[in-house]
Amino acid sequence: MGEKRFMKGNEAIAEAAVRAGCRFFAGYPITPQNEIPEYLSRRLPEVGGAYVQGESEVASVNMVYGAAAMGTRSMTSSSGPGISLKAEGISYLAAAMLPAVIVNISRGGPGLGSIQPAQSDYLQATKALGHGGFHAMVFAPNSAQEAADIMYAAWDYAERDRNPVLVLMDGCLGNIMEAVDLPPMREIKPEDAPEWSLSRRNGRDYQGNITPIYTEPILEGINAMAGEMYKAWEEDDVKVEEFMVEDAEYIIVAYGIASRVSKEAVLNLREKGFKVGLIRPITLYPFPKKSIRNLDYDRVKGIIDIEMTIPAQMREDIELQVMGRCPVYEYGRSGGCLLDDDGVYDAIYEIITGGDR
Amino acid sequence: MAVYKRPELIADAPSGYCPGCLHSLATKLVAEAIEELGQADNALNVISVGCSALNILYWSGDFLSVAHGRAPAAATGIKRTNPERLVFAYQGDGDLAAIGLAEIMSAANRGENFTVVFANNQTYGMTGGQMAPTTLIGQKTTTTVYGRDPQTTGYPMKMCELISTLEAPVYVARFALNSPKGVNDARKGLKKAFRLQMEGKGFTFIELLTNCPTNWKMTPLQTLEYMNTNTIPYFKPGVYKDKEAQA
Ligand SMILES: Cc1ncc(C[n+]2csc(CCOP(=O)(O)OP(=O)(O)O)c2C)c(N)n1
Numbered sequence: 001m002g003e004k005r006f007m008k009g010n011e012a013i014a015e016a017a018v019r020a021g022c023r024f025f026a027g028y029p030i031t032p033q034n035e036i037p038e039y040l041s042r043r044l045p046e047v048g049g050a051y052v053q054g055e056s057e058v059a060s061v062n063m064v065y066g067a068a069a070m071g072t073r074s075m076t077s078s079s080g081p082g083i084s085l086k087a088e089g090i091s092y093l094a095a096a097m098l099p100a101v102i103v104n105i106s107r108g109g110p111g112l113g114s115i116q117p118a119q120s121d122y123l124q125a126t127k128a129l130g131h132g133g134f135h136a137m138v139f140a141p142n143s144a145q146e147a148a149d150i151m152y153a154a155w156d157y158a159e160r161d162r163n164p165v166l167v168l169m170d171g172c173l174g175n176i177m178e179a180v181d182l183p184p185m186r187e188i189k190p191e192d193a194p195e196w197s198l199s200r201r202n203g204r205d206y207q208g209n210i211t212p213i214y215t216e217p218i219l220e221g222i223n224a225m226a227g228e229m230y231k232a233w234e235e236d237d238v239k240v241e242e243f244m245v246e247d248a249e250y251i252i253v254a255y256g257i258a259s260r261v262s263k264e265a266v267l268n269l270r271e272k273g274f275k276v277g278l279i280r281p282i283t284l285y286p287f288p289k290k291s292i293r294n295l296d297y298d299r300v301k302g303i304i305d306i307e308m309t310i311p312a313q314m315r316e317d318i319e320l321q322v323m324g325r326c327p328v329y330e331y332g333r334s335g336g337c338l339l340d341d342d343g344v345y346d347a348i349y350e351i352i353t354g355g356d357r
Numbered sequence: 358m359a360v361y362k363r364p365e366l367i368a369d370a371p372s373g374y375c376p377g378c379l380h381s382l383a384t385k386l387v388a389e390a391i392e393e394l395g396q397a398d399n400a401l402n403v404i405s406v407g408c409s410a411l412n413i414l415y416w417s418g419d420f421l422s423v424a425h426g427r428a429p430a431a432a433t434g435i436k437r438t439n440p441e442r443l444v445f446a447y448q449g450d451g452d453l454a455a456i457g458l459a460e461i462m463s464a465a466n467r468g469e470n471f472t473v474v475f476a477n478n479q480t481y482g483m484t485g486g487q488m489a490p491t492t493l494i495g496q497k498t499t500t501t502v503y504g505r506d507p508q509t510t511g512y513p514m515k516m517c518e519l520i521s522t523l524e525a526p527v528y529v530a531r532f533a534l535n536s537p538k539g540v541n542d543a544r545k546g547l548k549k550a551f552r553l554q555m556e557g558k559g560f561t562f563i564e565l566l567t568n569c570p571t572n573w574k575m576t577p578l579q580t581l582e583y584m585n586t587n588t589i590p591y592f593k594p595g596v597y598k599d600k601e602a603q604a
Binding site: 050056060062063069074089096198 | 401404413418419435437439462
């Protein structure tokens, strides 16, 4: 069935996309995600797909818009500066109800920032990927394996919802090599093009039209439908890992690379007898609200938000669920400076033993 | 014998264009050329932002409406995944020569196998008549009330001339829609461009000089005369590149 390979997180994303049936990629070079376009420029032609190096991120995401409208599983990838440029196209994808997968391998920001890994795009990813008040599901894998699994499923969500999906992973995970059990190749035939698409390979013989512009009452209805969809995501699609939470007095909330360093700290602190646990959002949107809201606050003395960005960006989402029932602390590194085991351990230790942060 | 009728690709509804606007004629010529090639069901109109977006209301063939200036990028995604389709983008001059300059030049340079129809009315019609990259020197618009001044705004951009310097495009031509001869030439040019595309030859570009009675603040007849005396001397109609004829 599966096939085990040793590969970078970025390559795992690219290969899993192909196996998921992705047949169109357009993108523009930017560190630290270059392995994705490089890999797909070789790989897509082997499976009858198309790769285009766009003249910009603006053009690339609009190429994806065109390919997605034909019912082709399509994707683009970039990092912060390029994701900002893609904001236009992502908003249009949402407006035109087109499925596509956008990958952000994140680095330090704002601006040109730094090419080193950071988790500085949480707010952009979860609150405003573009204008007009829409959301995309946001997945935040914390290993090459999980990145591959998420990519493999990403178009199923995108096509179910007819909405773009964002995969947000920092440049660290994009570039470290790990063993990956690859999913099997999925065969998607031309006649499988969705009925709403502009493809005529599926036998459609009536007019097909797709637009990102509507008359006012229709747009209001579409906005309301999107609102219902976001609510349904919260019920059905939240993905979260809870680690040693049952008896924990201090709970760390961390995703992506920060969750790996944090897990290590939890294990080390447990050895010293401290009751610490970890909540790891795998979907950042929908956010795992219940995991935090339903904690026993007679037991839990504090929540520690650990992110590879300063100031912490997930903090408000956490505080909205804590509702003042315990203190919320934060620790992070930023600007491309990496979180490390000692720094995270010391920060948590200090908070637990009464230090202030 | 020519039979004059409404093309099937244009819905039986009043055009949303202002009286005397050559956008409607241009759209009709595009529809007729496609139908004459028997491609009505196969054609896909990539609708840009500007007055051309009115096509959403009355283009009855397949279409995808896209962001301002991005039609050549979206068309790239369409054509690369569905090469059997007849794909064309219909863009105004603000859309193509300002915000979409990177997209048009890059698609032309890659030799994408689709057709771009460029309606050059020398103004931003949809937003109320601001200066476009193609506005003539001295021409008055809502943002150049004393006339376009090249000292601060540069010169009108000649897109056929620019695109024909690229290696890849196979057919690049400009026609003026203010005379019966211009209309006939445009008809032939459009048909040739679509035929070349269906033969897989590569990028084709048709510029149509049009007008904007509303924002030029002229009667339709006055616009046609203004085109003769001002537009055509600067934007010279003609075939700028024809690889087929050269071969
Ligand atoms: C990103 C963006 N900027 C600005 C606009 C506003 N806008 C709509 S149409 C248009 C101008 C279109 O002019 P042109 O392309 O010359 O076409 P015309 O209306 O003259 O046919 C502008 C600026 C927009 N829709 N999107």
